Amino acid sequence: MTTRILIVGGGLAGTIVANGLCRQLGRELAKGAVNITMLGADERHLYQPGLLYIPFGRMREAELFREQRKVLSHHVYFHVDPATAIDVDGRTVTTASGKEYGYDYLVLATGSRITPEEVPGMAEGAHWFYDLAGARRLREALGVFTGGRIVVNVNVPHKCPVAPIEVTFMLHDFLKERGLWDKTELTYTYPIGRLHGLEPVANWAQPEMDRLGIKYETFFNAESVDPNARTVTSMEGSTLPYDLLITIPPHKGAQVIENSGLGKGGWVATDKKTLHRVGSNNVFVVGDTTDIPISKAGSTAHFEADTLVDNLVSLIQEGCMAREYDGKVFCFIEAGLNRGTYVWFNYQVPPNPVPPSRMVHWFKLAYNRMYWLSARGLM
Amino acid sequence: MAERKEVDARGMACPGPLIALISALKTVEVGDEVEVLSTDRGSNKDIATWLNKAGHQLVESEQLADHIRFLVRKLR
Numbered sequence: 001m002t003t004r005i006l007i008v009g010g011g012l013a014g015t016i017v018a019n020g021l022c023r024q025l026g027r028e029l030a031k032g033a034v035n036i037t038m039l040g041a042d043e044r045h046l047y048q049p050g051l052l053y054i055p056f057g058r059m060r061e062a063e064l065f066r067e068q069r070k071v072l073s074h075h076v077y078f079h080v081d082p083a084t085a086i087d088v089d090g091r092t093v094t095t096a097s098g099k100e101y102g103y104d105y106l107v108l109a110t111g112s113r114i115t116p117e118e119v120p121g122m123a124e125g126a127h128w129f130y131d132l133a134g135a136r137r138l139r140e141a142l143g144v145f146t147g148g149r150i151v152v153n154v155n156v157p158h159k160c161p162v163a164p165i166e167v168t169f170m171l172h173d174f175l176k177e178r179g180l181w182d183k184t185e186l187t188y189t190y191p192i193g194r195l196h197g198l199e200p201v202a203n204w205a206q207p208e209m210d211r212l213g214i215k216y217e218t219f220f221n222a223e224s225v226d227p228n229a230r231t232v233t234s235m236e237g238s239t240l241p242y243d244l245l246i247t248i249p250p251h252k253g254a255q256v257i258e259n260s261g262l263g264k265g266g267w268v269a270t271d272k273k274t275l276h277r278v279g280s281n282n283v284f285v286v287g288d289t290t291d292i293p294i295s296k297a298g299s300t301a302h303f304e305a306d307t308l309v310d311n312l313v314s315l316i317q318e319g320c321m322a323r324e325y326d327g328k329v330f331c332f333i334e335a336g337l338n339r340g341t342y343v344w345f346n347y348q349v350p351p352n353p354v355p356p357s358r359m360v361h362w363f364k365l366a367y368n369r370m371y372w373l374s375a376r377g378l379m
Numbered sequence: 380m381a382e383r384k385e386v387d388a389r390g391m392a393c394p395g396p397l398i399a400l401i402s403a404l405k406t407v408e409v410g411d412e413v414e415v416l417s418t419d420r421g422s423n424k425d426i427a428t429w430l431n432k433a434g435h436q437l438v439e440s441e442q443l444a445d446h447i448r449f450l451v452r453k454l455r
């Protein structure tokens with residue numbers, strides 16, 4: 001009897017799970033006792049954190065992509081055929097091509113997406129770097145920027161929670177290198193009463209922004225953008241004029257999750273330790289798809305995936321779960337174009353940013369290339 | 380007639396309950412109410428400060444056995 005593992009989603013989380021399983025289940029896969037199938041939406045695998053560097057010309061587009069088929073172990077049956085309906089009671093997933101896949105274990109790794117259309121005027125009036133098209137447009141806009149008012153506007157929920165701070169500090173250095181800093185007013189806005197959701201990160205960022213002359217406004221939740229007047233107005237009643245608006249748009253989970261009744265907004269109710277979908281003992285959730293109240297970040301997905309791999313392997317080989325996810329997250333934070341810091345934390349230990357250094361920045365640059373080892377389950 | 384939406388933010392760490400409230404208020408009409416349940420003690424300060432800034436009404440807040448209940452009315 002073959003145990004069928006079906007992974008929905010071919011991003012970072014799903015890929016690490018697939019490759020991690022293959023590394024530990026070689027004997028079962030060879031015997032045909034286990035079958036691993038992945039349903040993805042794209043032939044190419046995108047290294048999403050690299051998008052941050054595109055507007056500044058610090059990474060080439062080709063560096064962000066690999067063929068997903070080559071990233072995955074040859075044991076994985078990979079189909080570019082995204083799921084359109086997930087029936088956890090009937091244990092089946094239907095795809096865009098009309099095929100139906102059964103499973104014994106289901107891994108939901110459908111990720112998240114930006115939804116600038118949720119804020120009137122944002123799609124027309126703002127730039128962003130959370131997808132390749134947006135990063136290219138921002139690169140063009142920065143290329144012709146000669147000074148003026150830049151607003152970095154953060155909305156919730158969003159993934160990669162330190163990226164807004166990183167892009168702000170990188171902008172400072174970029175404009176300074178170009179001799180434009182003295183002609184620029186840079187304002188960072190954040191939805192809650194401090195500069196970051198993680199209080200220690202906010203406490204680190206505020207004096208850094210003060211020192212560099214970066215302005216900020218808290219309790220700013222974008223309600224509308226007026227592309228003609230070039231203003232962004234908040235739910236709190238504040239209006240900021242801009243020459244260049246860089247937004248971190250609000251995010252949603254995958255439509256298929258919502259359409260299948262698995263979670264409002266595309267977020268699936270998930271046990272924060274076992275990563276089970278709440279109410280299912282054979283459905284697991286990893287990466288941005290969960291509703292766990294921690295950062296939606298690549299490293300979160302990575303550490304969750306590591307835990308899930310151990311648990312699935314243990315369930316198949318030993319009939320029991322192996323361990324719990326402890327909430328571990330590790331994020332590099334670029335503090336400019338040449339300095340970086342990092343935070344790590346879990347459910348018990350709060351983050352504590354270290355003083356920025358060139359060495360941490362270089363390590364982040366190195367990780368940008370080592371990522372492909374992570375995706376293959378080697379690191 | 381005003382409607383009431385419930386947001387169960389129990390288990391969320393700061394600032395999760397506030398962000399959940401902000402997201403919920405975006406989806407309701409002026410005059411509607413949002414009820415937020417939170418286990419985060421910081422919500423008392425976070426939510427009250429934001430409501431004051433954003434111009435919405437804290438109708439009531441109540442400390443229950445294992446969580447806090449906030450009732451908020453959208454005013455603008």
